[in-house]
Amino acid sequence: MTTRPIDYKSELNEAQYQAVTAGEGPILVVAGAGSGKTRTLVYKVAWLVEQGVEPSSILLLTFTRRASSEMLARATAMLDNRCQQVVGGTFHWLANRVLQRYGKLVLLGSAFSIIDRSDAEDVLNFLVGKLGFRDQNRRFPKKGTISDIFSKSVNRDETLEQVLAREYEQFLQYHLELLELREHYDLYKRQHQMLDFDDLLVYLSRLLREHQEVCLQLSTSYSYVLVDEYQDTNRLQADIVQALTKYHQNVMVVGDDSQSIYSFRGAHFRNILDFPKLFPQSRVFKLEENYRSPQPVLNLANGIIQSSREKYTKCLYTRKPRGQRPWLLRPGDESRQSEYICEKIKELKHKGIPLKEMAVLFRASYHSFDLEVALTRLGFPFIKYGGFKFIESAHVKDVLAHLRALKNPPDRISWNRLLLLVNQVGSKRSQEILQHLGQSRKGLERLASYASKLPAKHGLHRLVQLFEELSKPGITVSQQVRAVRDYYEPLLVAKYDDYPKRLRELDYLQDWTLKYDRLEEFLADVALEPPSSNVPENHPDTARDHLVLSTIHSAKGLEWRAVFLISAVEGRLPPSQAYADEEVLEEERRLLYVAVTRAKEFLYLCCPRRIYDRRTGFHYAPLSLFLRELPGGDYFQDGGEVEVHPLAVSEAELEEARGFSPGDVVRHPFFGRGRVIAVPDRVKVQIKFEDGRTRLLHVGFAPLERVASIY
DNA sequence: GTTTACGCATCCCCG
DNA sequence: ATGCGTAAAC
Numbered sequence A: 001m002t003t004r005p006i007d008y009k010s011e012l013n014e015a016q017y018q019a020v021t022a023g024e025g026p027i028l029v030v031a032g033a034g035s036g037k038t039r040t041l042v043y044k045v046a047w048l049v050e051q052g053v054e055p056s057s058i059l060l061l062t063f064t065r066r067a068s069s070e071m072l073a074r075a076t077a078m079l080d081n082r083c084q085q086v087v088g089g090t091f092h093w094l095a096n097r098v099l100q101r102y103g104k105l106v107l108l109g110s111a112f113s114i115i116d117r118s119d120a121e122d123v124l125n126f127l128v129g130k131l132g133f134r135d136q137n138r139r140f141p142k143k144g145t146i147s148d149i150f151s152k153s154v155n156r157d158e159t160l161e162q163v164l165a166r167e168y169e170q171f172l173q174y175h176l177e178l179l180e181l182r183e184h185y186d187l188y189k190r191q192h193q194m195l196d197f198d199d200l201l202v203y204l205s206r207l208l209r210e211h212q213e214v215c216l217q218l219s220t221s222y223s224y225v226l227v228d229e230y231q232d233t234n235r236l237q238a239d240i241v242q243a244l245t246k247y248h249q250n251v252m253v254v255g256d257d258s259q260s261i262y263s264f265r266g267a268h269f270r271n272i273l274d275f276p277k278l279f280p281q282s283r284v285f286k287l288e289e290n291y292r293s294p295q296p297v298l299n300l301a302n303g304i305i306q307s308s309r310e311k312y313t314k315c316l317y318t319r320k321p322r323g324q325r326p327w328l329l330r331p332g333d334e335s336r337q338s339e340y341i342c343e344k345i346k347e348l349k350h351k352g353i354p355l356k357e358m359a360v361l362f363r364a365s366y367h368s369f370d371l372e373v374a375l376t377r378l379g380f381p382f383i384k385y386g387g388f389k390f391i392e393s394a395h396v397k398d399v400l401a402h403l404r405a406l407k408n409p410p411d412r413i414s415w416n417r418l419l420l421l422v423n424q425v426g427s428k429r430s431q432e433i434l435q436h437l438g439q440s441r442k443g444l445e446r447l448a449s450y451a452s453k454l455p456a457k458h459g460l461h462r463l464v465q466l467f468e469e470l471s472k473p474g475i476t477v478s479q480q481v482r483a484v485r486d487y488y489e490p491l492l493v494a495k496y497d498d499y500p501k502r503l504r505e506l507d508y509l510q511d512w513t514l515k516y517d518r519l520e521e522f523l524a525d526v527a528l529e530p531p532s533s534n535v536p537e538n539h540p541d542t543a544r545d546h547l548v549l550s551t552i553h554s555a556k557g558l559e560w561r562a563v564f565l566i567s568a569v570e571g572r573l574p575p576s577q578a579y580a581d582e583e584v585l586e587e588e589r590r591l592l593y594v595a596v597t598r599a600k601e602f603l604y605l606c607c608p609r610r611i612y613d614r615r616t617g618f619h620y621a622p623l624s625l626f627l628r629e630l631p632g633g634d635y636f637q638d639g640g641e642v643e644v645h646p647l648a649v650s651e652a653e654l655e656e657a658r659g660f661s662p663g664d665v666v667r668h669p670f671f672g673r674g675r676v677i678a679v680p681d682r683v684k685v686q687i688k689f690e691d692g693r694t695r696l697l698h699v700g701f702a703p704l705e706r707v708a709s710i711y
Numbered sequence B: 001g002t003t004t005a006c007g008c009a010t011c012c013c014c015g
Numbered sequence C: 001a002t003g004c005g006t007a008a009a010c
Helices: A014-020 A037-050 A065-078 A081-085 A091-105 A117-131 A143-155 A160-167 A169-191 A197-210 A212-221 A235-244 A295-306 A334-350 A365-378 A394-407 A412-420 A427-437 A443-451 A457-470 A477-495 A499-513 A519-528 A576-580 A582-596 A651-656
Strands: A027-031 A058-061 A087-089 A224-227 A251-255 A283-287 A327-329 A358-362 A382-385 A547-551 A560-565 A599-606 A610-613 A617-620 A665-668 A672-681 A684-689 A694-698 A705-708
Touching: A014 A037, A014 A283, A027 A037, A037 A058, A037 A065, A037 A081, A037 A224, A037 A251, A058 A065, A058 A091, A065 A081, A065 A087, A087 A091, A091 A197, A091 A212, A091 A235, A091 A519, A117 A143, A117 A169, A117 A412, A143 A160, A143 A169, A143 A197, A143 A235, A160 A169, A197 A212, A197 A235, A212 A235, A224 A235, A235 A251, A295 A582, A295 A599, A334 A358, A334 A365, A334 A560, A334 A599, A334 A610, A358 A365, A365 A382, A365 A547, A394 A412, A394 A457, A394 A477, A394 A499, A394 A519, A412 A427, A427 A443, A443 A457, A457 A477, A477 A499, A477 A519, A560 A582, A576 A582, A576 A672, A582 A599, A665 A684
Parallel strands: A027 A251, A027 A283, A058 A087, A058 A224, A224 A251, A327 A599, A358 A547, A358 A560, A382 A547, A560 A599
Antiparallel strands: A610 A617, A665 A672, A665 A705, A672 A684, A684 A694
């Protein structure tokens, strides 16, 4: 590799240059969308290495592992191979690494397995059943909700009661049950040597706090810490950063408070606002020059974010000469929207823009269903990011369950899963077998003798044979997966009609294992960072020119020449529930900001007039609040055959809208003014009043007066 | 007493 | 497409 000297001064703009060459001490880089945030980090890595900082003592923490490996690859290409020695990964990855080594100090044993969200939910479900909470109350929260509640409590450092009061008022009545459940959950994890995602951060944080010798050791071995996407970190992660840099204060965090979109995971943009308080010596650099989008797109982005209350004020600008104004389109309904997008894509393709330079973005995964059908019919290849993941599909989890049971015999969740696959074994027999097995590694022999008494003996004997095969000395990870597949595939074929597709996906899983020597490494990686797409990396379509469909969340940090945002209407973006909480609503605004700032040349906002909602059926959908609220200005251009004026509403639509919609402001003679949060059915409205309370009223009886409609 | 088959509701975003 | 509750089949 040839090394040319890097001319930092000319290759970076002034603000970037200042941040990169700023030397020691805490640094905050507030980087607007498209302002060269990644570029700044990459140059910083190179600069540090050039300054003689030992590469392996630089720690780069990113949102995904892919992000860090891409950045390090860029730094390597720019400077030299030393940059490959830089340590890069996610917070969870770091926690796993540190706990592997020092875990004994804060955990019961040194070996543990990482459980992903669905495993955690399985454990919770099991415990809810065991404690009998389900039978007593029909309205007890579902496993996914429980998992959310526990997680928010941990990540925001709040008590269960606080979380319930803020966001889950309807479950406050189960406060004591949930507390008890959490005790059992924690105990269960300890007994089975499991750590969930939150535990990784909790234990790392505790380790650093309670063991100063480890803290000093790590602080010494990582003499410079870089953190990307700081706006999406939470309290625990901030504590970890602070502890890691306690002895040298060499830390640079980069982020954009306007792009903080992960509060549901406990992140809070307050984290980035408070950085200067956490590190009083810090210097702040702002990157405002945008290198991605044309000015008209930036004007829209600035307009959208202008009315958000708390932020680092920044204004995006570009020196690019000119550009297209965004289009605002109002197709009649979602199928018209799909047709329209297909036409536009065809048109852009004729202009010479490859499919992979175009993306369709949406708030929620299911919003693209209609479009997916249309694209498939027309033969446009696409890959979808976000939503259900490859790794979460039943057949992949089945195969992994065998490997995990092998590696960690106390893992009853996996054992249960694989036993249920055996014919004649249901949940009852599975539990019995597990009782008999105990937790020892000798369990296999016992299973063999025990099985002969059961109706399922043939299936169970095959299972025993499989585990003998898997335990052979010298077997490679790939051979182990092969053995599990030989055993499992006949079951899969019998179970699923769409087995060809699933079999192909298992091929990808097999390929993925080739780079691993040890099974535990593979399993840890699978748990820590599953492939981000619902399609594996080595899917044949990735080689072809393909369109990208993505949730806005998964589009963070990416860019395309043409971006389509679909269903930017009330009920979708923002979803109607968002009106219940001001902060949640503000995050929706930032989500729209993230979406529009992905566009390098062309931006289309699609707002169908009618959408389908399973509660209310088909109904008219006003433009998204954030588009209606735009401060004066000429943001959009004519969309041609589809009507574009944002505020034009026909008589028929007004007629249809006589009912209340989320976002409407109403007045009640007794309760005063309020805002409609939800309309559960035609006769009931849920309203948040100015006294802060939420009430459910009957439209037919409550004397409600409409003050302002969202139309 | 267990397993399995079938119909029904549900589904935002994620390491 | 999965996750549940209920009823039929072993």
